[in-house]
Every structure is written in C-alpha cells, then in structure tokens.
Amino acid sequence: MKNTTHILLRRISTARRPLPRATTRNLLTTPSRRATKQPGDDPNFVSILDGPPRLVRARNKHGPGILLLALIPITAFALGTWQVQRLRQKTDLIAKLEDRLIRPPLPLPPHVDPSALEDFDYRRVVASGYFRHDQEMLIGPRIRDGQDGFLVITPLERQDASTVLVNRGWISKKHRDQRSRPESLxxxxxxxxxxxxxxxxxxxxxxxxRPEKGQFYFPDVLQMAALSGSQPIWIESTTEPEFMRMMEQESRGIPIGRPPEVSLRNNHAQYIFTWYSLCLATTVMLYMVIKKPPSGAARRIHPSREF
Known part of the structure; x- marks a missing residue:
C-alpha cells in the first residue's frame, strides 16, 4: 500500500509540471508579409483632403459655327460702310439732277447726239412738231392711284428735224382704244x-x-425708235400735279404727264441702319457665346490632379 501511494504522488506532480512554451510566429514582422511604410507614418505629411479646394472651369471647344457667327458682323459692317458710300453718291447725283430741273427749258436741237444724253438727263427741253398717232405704242400695265392703265408713247415728227419719242403720260385701261379718247388725238x-x-x-x-402683237411691257427706246423710224431720244411730258385737272384728264382719256421732279429712289439710309444694326446684334451674340460658362462644367476640386 505504501508503494501504491508513492506511485500516485509521482503522477500528480508530473501532471502539475508546466508545459513547455510554444514558439509564436510574428505575422507582422515576417519579411514576406511586412507592410510597406505608409505616408501617414510621416509626421510632416499633409493629406490632399486638407488642402484648399479651387474652382476649375472647363473650356468650350467651339466648332465651325463660331467662325460663321464671327463672319456675320464683319460682313454686315462692310456692307453698312458700302451703303454709306452709296448714300453719298446718290445724294450728290440727286442734287445734280435737281439743279438741272431749275434751269429754263432748252430748245431741243434738230438732231440730238444719243451719246450726250448722260450729261442732259432730267434736263427740261421744249420741242414742237406733229404727233404720229398711227404709230402710238402703249406700255403696260401701269398702276396709278390703284387703277390699271397704260403709258402712251407717241412719235413727235418735227419739221426739218429728227423724230423723237414722247412719253405723253398715263391713261386708264378703259381708254385703251383711241376711239374712246378723241380729245387726246x-x-x-x-x-x-x-x-x-x-x-x-x-x-x-x-x-x-412683243411688238408684233402691240404688247410693250417696258420702254425699250432702241426698239421703239426702230419701229417708228425715230431717233432713240426719249422725252417725258410733264404736268403740274393739280388734282381737279388730273381728274378731268382721266375722265376724258387725255394722258396725264409726270410731275417735274427727280424720281430716283434713295433708300440707302435704311440699308445703313439695317446692316449696322445687324452688325451690332451679332457682335453682342458672339460675345455672349464666347463668354458664356459651359453648362455643368464648373466644379470644385482639390490641388492634386490625380484626385
């Protein structure tokens, strides 16, 4: 029994003996898996999130449309400047023609040089002779005060002189037939x-x-002169614009002559305003297109371009 007790005590002491310490593996210090040094380990490091943000605006990439828009004000300005020159020329021409109107009537020479007509345009003249009503030509239709009618062109046969064409004036359409207006013959x-x-x-x-059908739509002076055996000289009969007198002439079929005034149109001032207004408007549009910020292209970013 004594031996049995001794054996039991030895087993208990053996069970209480501490186990050997197991070797631990330091995973953090293993060379193959050790993490690289992080920027956060540097005490002087400043994160890009800590920097002040700045506003970046993307640039517009304008295509051919912006070039076309830029050409419009340039072209409009050039045309407006050209109209300024045309206005000056037309004003000078009208002044010269009005100066001829105030001069006393000039007796028409027996034979007129057609090449000199440029220097005598709108010159008042006096001519005597006999109307050749058998060679009368009507140009039309011509509208006067809302009424349809014709211009009466009659050759004037002068004694010991050349025959010339006279635009006697306007008659109503109802007096186209000569038999309806005997007082005009x-x-x-x-x-x-x-x-x-x-x-x-x-x-x-x-x-x-169409002279073969007696239809004339515009005064072709050379053609009409050849048909009537006249010189290509064109005289426009004038009359004072008296309302009652013109009403009487219209009712009797007597041609109503034109007023003695320059009939050249001078609309260049309107053209100047139109072209310069277009130039200004398109210039403002071009400026707004260039300066307008791109839609949704502005954003706040941090200094790093890699962000």
Missing part, C-alpha cells in the same frame, strides 16, 4: 415741254416686249 402743231431722259434699263422680272 391732237391733229395740229403741238409744243411739248418735258424732261430729256436717257434710255431705261429692263429688270430681270419684266417680260420681253
């Missing part, structure tokens, strides 16, 4: 006072005359 010697005019120019919208 003077048979004796007549004296015509009017304006010497250079030949007219046909525009692109006017149809061609």
């Amino acid at each position: 003077s048979r004796g010697l007549v004296t015509v006072e009017g304006l010497l005019r250079k030949p007219w120019k046909k525009n692109m919208f006017t149809p061609q005359n």
Whole structure:
C-alpha cells in the first residue's frame, strides 16, 4: 500500500509540471508579409483632403459655327460702310439732277447726239412738231392711284428735224382704244415741254416686249425708235400735279404727264441702319457665346490632379 501511494504522488506532480512554451510566429514582422511604410507614418505629411479646394472651369471647344457667327458682323459692317458710300453718291447725283430741273427749258436741237444724253438727263427741253398717232405704242400695265392703265408713247415728227419719242403720260385701261379718247388725238402743231431722259434699263422680272402683237411691257427706246423710224431720244411730258385737272384728264382719256421732279429712289439710309444694326446684334451674340460658362462644367476640386 505504501508503494501504491508513492506511485500516485509521482503522477500528480508530473501532471502539475508546466508545459513547455510554444514558439509564436510574428505575422507582422515576417519579411514576406511586412507592410510597406505608409505616408501617414510621416509626421510632416499633409493629406490632399486638407488642402484648399479651387474652382476649375472647363473650356468650350467651339466648332465651325463660331467662325460663321464671327463672319456675320464683319460682313454686315462692310456692307453698312458700302451703303454709306452709296448714300453719298446718290445724294450728290440727286442734287445734280435737281439743279438741272431749275434751269429754263432748252430748245431741243434738230438732231440730238444719243451719246450726250448722260450729261442732259432730267434736263427740261421744249420741242414742237406733229404727233404720229398711227404709230402710238402703249406700255403696260401701269398702276396709278390703284387703277390699271397704260403709258402712251407717241412719235413727235418735227419739221426739218429728227423724230423723237414722247412719253405723253398715263391713261386708264378703259381708254385703251383711241376711239374712246378723241380729245387726246391732237391733229395740229403741238409744243411739248418735258424732261430729256436717257434710255431705261429692263429688270430681270419684266417680260420681253412683243411688238408684233402691240404688247410693250417696258420702254425699250432702241426698239421703239426702230419701229417708228425715230431717233432713240426719249422725252417725258410733264404736268403740274393739280388734282381737279388730273381728274378731268382721266375722265376724258387725255394722258396725264409726270410731275417735274427727280424720281430716283434713295433708300440707302435704311440699308445703313439695317446692316449696322445687324452688325451690332451679332457682335453682342458672339460675345455672349464666347463668354458664356459651359453648362455643368464648373466644379470644385482639390490641388492634386490625380484626385
């Protein structure tokens, strides 16, 4: 029994003996898995999140449209400047023609040089002769005070002189037939006072005359002179614009002459205003397009471009 107790005590002492300490593996210090040094370990490091933000605006990339928009004000300014020059030229021309109107009537020479008509345009002249009503030509339609009618062109045969064409004036459409206006067919010697005019120019919208059918749409002076055996000299009969007198002439079928005034249109001031206004408007538009910020392109970012 004594031996049995001794063996039991030895086993208990052996059970209380401390176990050997196991070797621990330091995972953080293992060379293969050790983390690299982080920027946060540097005491002088400042995060990009700590820097002040700045506003960055993306630039517009303008295409060909901006070039076209830039050409509009340049072109409008050039055209406006050109109209200023045209206004000056037209004003000088009207002043020169009005100066001719105030001069006393000039007796028409027996033979007129057509090449000199440029220097005598709107010059008041007096000519005497006999109307050739059998060679009368009507140009129309022509509107006057809302009424349809014609211009009466009659050759004036002068004694010991050349025959010239006279634009006697306007008649109503209802007096187209000569038999409806006998008072307009003077048979004796007549004296015509009017304006010497250079030949007219046909525009692109006017149809061609058809003399074989007696249809004239514009005064082709050379053509009419050849048909009537006249010189290509064009005289426009004038009359004072008296309302009662013109009403009486219209009712009797007597041609109503034109007023003695310069009939050149001078709209260049309106063109100047139009072109310069367009130049100003498109310049403002161009400035607004260039300076306008791009939609949604402005944002706040931090100093780092890699952010």
